[in-house]
Amino acid sequence: MGSIELLSDQGFRTDGRRPHELRKIQCRMGVFRQADGSAYIEQGNTKALATVYGPHELTGLGRSKAQHDKVFVNCQYSMATFSTGERKKRPQGDRRSQEMSLNLQRTFEAAIMTQLYPRSQIDIYVQILQSDGGNYCACVNAATLALIDAGIPMKDYVCACSAGFVSDTPLMDISNLEETIGGPEMIVALLPKSEQIVLFQMNNRLHVDNLEPVLELATKGCKDVYAVLDRVVRDHVTEVCSSLDRS
Known part of the structure; x- marks a missing residue:
């Protein structure tokens, strides 16, 4: 299948979206009472779950990672064995998962007010329940909601979105099909208010003339994702306040 089929002559993608449109996003906060914070998100057919524990004292082997002036952010990424059509083992410690975990750690170290919790630890666990492209972005967006649910101070929301380039046209929030048979893929994690980019990643080559668009x-x-997440947070706060008033 050629990349030309990813975009019709009328400007529609295979899932009916225009090039500049996000997939439908649905999310919930506070899905687990056992965790300090949790969230579930669906971006198209990609589904991710995030849980947050902490800040808490470092124990055991974690004490060696203690930092006197800031919190240690521990991130762990994994994929459920049923998350794709390939029924094969996906060990948590495989190279891809380790790379994703490190990227998540760097992303949230730039957003969390780490200086408020010296010599302590925050654990962020994210799992892909269903994979259909944009896994990293879904994990970042879910983890952001989980951190807010846990009440951990951040400089800003962290919002992530991918973009591709097919048939001389930039595509927003690319799906697995577009990742697989399309051209270059760009992943950006952004603090939307300051427009500070906290993670930038390119997969495959992209001509410099096409980089800016x-x-x-x-x-x-990322800003469109922020609008969705902010609305979810406000609705969740309103719901929590209403339940407290009733009690």
């Missing part, structure tokens, strides 16, 4: 679309996607 693709980056602009990915940045716009």
